[in-house]
Amino acid sequence: MGSGHGLPQMLAELSRPGELVQPVPDAADKAVQCVACAHMCRIRDGGHGVCHVRFNSGGTLRVPHGYASSVACDPIEKKPFYHFLPGRDALSFGMLGCNLHCPFCQNWTISQALRDPEAVLSPRPCSAEQLVSLARRNAAPILSSTYNEPLISSEWAVEIFRLGKAHGLLTTYVSNGFASPQVLEYLDPWLDAMNVDLKCFSDEGYRTLGGRLDPVLDTIRALWARRKWVEVITLIVPGFNDSDRELAQIAEFLVSVSPDIPWHVTAYHADYKMAQGPARTSMERLQAGAEIGRKAGLRYIYGGNLLGLGRHENTYCHSCGRLLIERRGFSVSRNEVEAGGVCPGCQARVPGVWQVPECTVARMRQ
Numbered sequence: 271m272g273s274g275h276g277l278p279q280m281l282a283e284l285s286r287p288g289e290l291v292q293p294v295p296d297a298a299d300k301a302v303q304c305v306a307c308a309h310m311c312r313i314r315d316g317g318h319g320v321c322h323v324r325f326n327s328g329g330t331l332r333v334p335h336g337y338a339s340s341v342a343c344d345p346i347e348k349k350p351f352y353h354f355l356p357g358r359d360a361l362s363f364g365m366l367g368c369n370l371h372c373p374f375c376q377n378w379t380i381s382q383a384l385r386d387p388e389a390v391l392s393p394r395p396c397s398a399e400q401l402v403s404l405a406r407r408n409a410a411p412i413l414s415s416t417y418n419e420p421l422i423s424s425e426w427a428v429e430i431f432r433l434g435k436a437h438g439l440l441t442t443y444v445s446n447g448f449a450s451p452q453v454l455e456y457l458d459p460w461l462d463a464m465n466v467d468l469k470c471f472s473d474e475g476y477r478t479l480g481g482r483l484d485p486v487l488d489t490i491r492a493l494w495a496r497r498k499w500v501e502v503i504t505l506i507v508p509g510f511n512d513s514d515r516e517l518a519q520i521a522e523f524l525v526s527v528s529p530d531i532p533w534h535v536t537a538y539h540a541d542y543k544m545a546q547g548p549a550r551t552s553m554e555r556l557q558a559g560a561e562i563g564r565k566a567g568l569r570y571i572y573g574g575n576l577l578g579l580g581r582h583e584n585t586y587c588h589s590c591g592r593l594l595i596e597r598r599g600f601s602v603s604r605n606e607v608e609a610g611g612v613c614p615g616c617q618a619r620v621p622g623v624w625q626v627p628e629c630t631v632a633r634m635r636q
Contacts, residue, residue, distance in 0.1 A: 336470065446486070463498055
């Protein structure tokens with residue numbers, strides 16, 4: 271599992287045999303193929319995948335299990351989801367590791383814990399029962415696998431989600447979307463929504479981050495086709511993905527899937543390997559990105575990571591323009607969306623998930 275500050279051995283102990291794996295026929299080195307993400311790593315005995323947390327021990331793929339690096343009860347708007355139970359809380363949990371290595375990562379102390387010796391956050395053992403119980407005690411109707419890349423620990427997430435579903439909870443991923451078809455099939459019965467980080471719109475750009483563009487586009491298409499709720503976020507990084515042309519390509523792609531997909535354009539701040547610059551995204555560039563999305567035909571575009579965004583924080587009816595949800599930061603001060611996701615002014619349907627299912631309310635009271 272790599273080297274470093276004792277963390278690899280600790281994580282090896284917090285693991286179990288994986289399910290997202292395929293055998294490699296006649297492999298003399300006991301190799302297995304991991305199918306948790308689009309890297310589809312062939313891992314020899316004693317080796318690990320690109321993510322560093324899925325590893326081969328004696329011909330068995332072992333995967334993260336039974337811990338969290340971070341646990342918090344967050345507003346769902348923080349993920350961000352704006353059309354998925356706005357104003358409600360999500361019991362959020364993260365693990366360690368990532369299948370990409372973005373130099374501007376805002377959560378690098380978690381995501382790069384096995385690549386970077388300066389990332390020293392430690393895992394805390396816990397059970398699925400403890401996490402679900404914590405959600406219920408905090409009246410949080412949503413479980414969210416977030417903070418680091420959830421695809422690489424999908425077996426653990428499904429264990430938690432399966433138990434959460436038994437109590438009526440809804441489930442979400444906050445992911446870079448670099449998924450395999452196999453992991454999307456595996457998640458299908460247990461996942462309600464995903465926020466996908468579409469980082470840029472060039473394969474060249476994605477390769478600098480350790481990935482490829484097409485699998486992310488395929489993930490967004492596949493999730494929408496599977497009737498999962500999807501929101502997309504793009505961190506606008508000056509000099510990397512902030513040209514009008516690239517932002518227009520992202521917006522046009524989303525429209526081709528559905529103009530109803532909310533697009534979050536958020537401000538970068540200098541961090542991790544880009545701590546010395548460039549300067550953070552300006553308000554003007556964020557607003558320009560939102561306008562590009564609007565011209566492309568997207569109905570719901572939101573700004574983030576800057577104060578004073580005004581209308582770019584709110585939800586308006588795409589049909590009559592009525593203010594439906596008013597926000598400031600992660601706080602919802604007004605929500606007029608009617609039952610079933612309907613605008614009270616013109617009765618147009620507003621796409622999203624707006625109500626906690628009755629079964630969730632009943633089970634959380636038990």
